[in-house]
Amino acid sequence: MVELANGKRSHVAGVERTSLQALRAWQSAIGIAVRLGSVDAGDWGRTRRWANPPRDPDLVDRLLESVEPLVNAKYPESAADVFEGWLRQAGTASQNANTFSRVTQPSAALQSVIEEGLSRHGRAHALIKRRLVGRDGLALDQRGWGVDDIPQPILP
Numbered sequence: 001m002v003e004l005a006n007g008k009r010s011h012v013a014g015v016e017r018t019s020l021q022a023l024r025a026w027q028s029a030i031g032i033a034v035r036l037g038s039v040d041a042g043d044w045g046r047t048r049r050w051a052n053p054p055r056d057p058d059l060v061d062r063l064l065e066s067v068e069p070l071v072n073a074k075y076p077e078s079a080a081d082v083f084e085g086w087l088r089q090a091g092t093a094s095q096n097a098n099t100f101s102r103v104t105q106p107s108a109a110l111q112s113v114i115e116e117g118l119s120r121h122g123r124a125h126a127l128i129k130r131r132l133v134g135r136d137g138l139a140l141d142q143r144g145w146g147v148d149d150i151p152q153p154i155l156p
Contacts, residue, residue, distance in 0.1 A: 031104025
């Protein structure tokens with residue numbers, strides 16, 4: 001942490017980042033871990049976790065220790081394994097992009113880890129889902145279908 005505060009670059013999930021990106025990753029990971037109940041934060045952090053740092057040094061130590069395996073992972077895949085553990089522990093069966101983005105300030109350094117975790121569960125960004133790509137890789141509008149090919153309901 002001292003090196004990050006002094007502006008030195010660091011790795012987040014195996015990718016070298018600027019000190020600000022790395023600090024944001026720690027901050028975001030802590031927010032996610034607290035929200036998912038992976039670390040006991042007591043009564044700290046109910047609102048605006050990112051703007052209201054805890055004052056208790058023991059709590060800060062616990063928070064940093066809980067997210068260290070995620071931030072210091074060698075690869076995004078192994079960091080996504082940490083997310084998976086947190087999600088299982090929280091009982092979150094159907095995670096989506098909002099599972100991570102709405103609970104704390106976003107972090108560009110964690111985005112690849114979040115996307116890896118979501119891809120394991122068949123989840124994808126809403127824009128990708130809207131493309132409606134079939135299993136054969138062809139988009140819906142490339143199939144040459146006409147209006148007559150669309151099933152119509154029979155009304156009584």
